[in-house]
Amino acid sequence: MIDIEVLHRVANTLAERKAADPDSSYVSSLYAKGTDAICKKVAEESAETIMASKDGDLLHIVWEVTDLWFHTMILLAHHGLTVDDVLAEFRRREGVSGIDEKRSRSE
Numbered sequence: 001m002i003d004i005e006v007l008h009r010v011a012n013t014l015a016e017r018k019a020a021d022p023d024s025s026y027v028s029s030l031y032a033k034g035t036d037a038i039c040k041k042v043a044e045e046s047a048e049t050i051m052a053s054k055d056g057d058l059l060h061i062v063w064e065v066t067d068l069w070f071h072t073m074i075l076l077a078h079h080g081l082t083v084d085d086v087l088a089e090f091r092r093r094e095g096v097s098g099i100d101e102k103r104s105r106s107e
């Protein structure tokens, strides 16, 4: 299994980029453009993921999902959140069937 520490290293870099020069960093330039620009990139990468999936090109799907995860990590950092917040939510949901959870919402 590939370790997920790479996500933490990238998350640390994203945090450091808050103080970097937008001219020297793609991430800093996106922070500087603000929420709308970050959301637009997430939407674009989401659409590209869908198109790659429809094409069935496996390598392309991996590239696009990586772009999507990366830009959602920028969105999290922009709001002061990290991958740890998402991982904690995965842990909280672990073992809870989606079917049971949905049923409990309608009761």
Ligand SMILES: N=c1c2ncn([C@@H]3O[C@H](COP(=O)(O)OP(=O)(O)OP(=O)(O)O)[C@@H](O)[C@H]3O)c2ncn1[C@@H]1O[C@H](COP(=O)(O)O)[C@@H](O)[C@H]1O
Binding pocket: 010, 013, 017, 024, 025, 026, 027, 028, 066, 067, 070
């Ligand atoms: N993982 C990534 C990563 N994935 C994708 N990208 C960039 O995300 C950008 C947007 O992707 P697109 O496919 O939409 O490319 P594009 O059409 O040229 O982009 P736009 O002009 O539409 O914004 C591209 O410039 C990619 O190079 C990334 N840029 C940086 N990282 C990581 O973030 C770190 C910090 O990056 P900088 O802040 O640029 O130093 C790097 O060391 C990497 O670890």
